[in-house]
Amino acid sequence: MKIKINNKELEVLEGEKIIEAARRNGIEIPSLCYAANHKHQASCMVCVVKNCETGQIIPSCSTIVTDGMNIDSESNEAKELRCQSLELLLSDHIAVCRPPCKPKECSLHKLATEYRAKWNKYPRYSAVKATSPQHIKGDFWFDVTKCIRCGLCVYNSNDGFTFKDRGFGMQVVLPAESVKNVDESLCNICPTQALYMSEPEFLQDE
Numbered sequence: 737m738k739i740k741i742n743n744k745e746l747e748v749l750e751g752e753k754i755i756e757a758a759r760r761n762g763i764e765i766p767s768l769c770y771a772a773n774h775k776h777q778a779s780c781m782v783c784v785v786k787n788c789e790t791g792q793i794i795p796s797c798s799t800i801v802t803d804g805m806n807i808d809s810e811s812n813e814a815k816e817l818r819c820q821s822l823e824l825l826l827s828d829h830i831a832v833c834r835p836p837c838k839p840k841e842c843s844l845h846k847l848a849t850e851y852r853a854k855w856n857k858y859p860r861y862s863a864v865k866a867t868s869p870q871h872i873k874g875d876f877w878f879d880v881t882k883c884i885r886c887g888l889c890v891y892n893s894n895d896g897f898t899f900k901d902r903g904f905g906m907q908v909v910l911p912a913e914s915v916k917n918v919d920e921s922l923c924n925i926c927p928t929q930a931l932y933m934s935e936p937e938f939l940q941d942e
């Protein structure tokens with residue numbers, strides 16, 4: 737089966753998603769709520785690309801390739817929508833990211849910089865208050881103020897991670913008592929380092 741991405745003809749596998757086919761062939765499409773080989777639900781709309789046949793802008797992390805597909809991941813429309821998606825996420829994010837904000841490790845920060853997304857484009861809706869990071873277990877911490885509710889931890893953990901409430905008030909809840917096996921891989925797929933191992937630097941300095 738063959739498709740084109742950015743005018744490059746690629747051999748693709750039946751059943752794979754556009755983002756998988758692209759990355760397997762060295763074409764990077766940005767994403768936040770997708771992690772290879774993990775369960776996810778397309779929610780961030782950062783991975784959008786243009787289907788040149790239909791003119792539609794589609795999420796590449798949830799759209800399965802079809803023979804002859806012609807995709808443009810760098811179209812202006814896709815980039816504009818990507819930027820809007822980032823601005824919406826930023827509007828729902830706490831205004832000042834608490835230390836240790838590590839821009840190099842935060843995919844949201846990196847993409848916002850790359851796409852020149854404005855932190856204040858939309859009214860600030862976040863219901864998240866500036867609270868201290870929650871100590872979960874061992875070296876495992878959760879900082880709700882950095883969480884973009886992508887759901888990767890919720891869909892890929894057996895430790896009772898869940899969503900509380902809906903809409904702008906929706907938050908990830910980690911019942912510390914139900915976390916049995918601290919799973920470092922969850923920290924690795926968390927796009928914003930809301931989940932992290934080891935004590936935050938500002939507490940270490942105390």
Ligand code: SF4
Nearest residue numbers: 883884886887889926
């Ligand atoms: S803690 Fe991280 S992985 Fe979990 S929903 Fe928030 S941003 Fe996503």
Ligand code: FES
Nearest residue numbers: 767780781783797
């Ligand atoms: S990465 Fe595709 S919708 Fe988030």
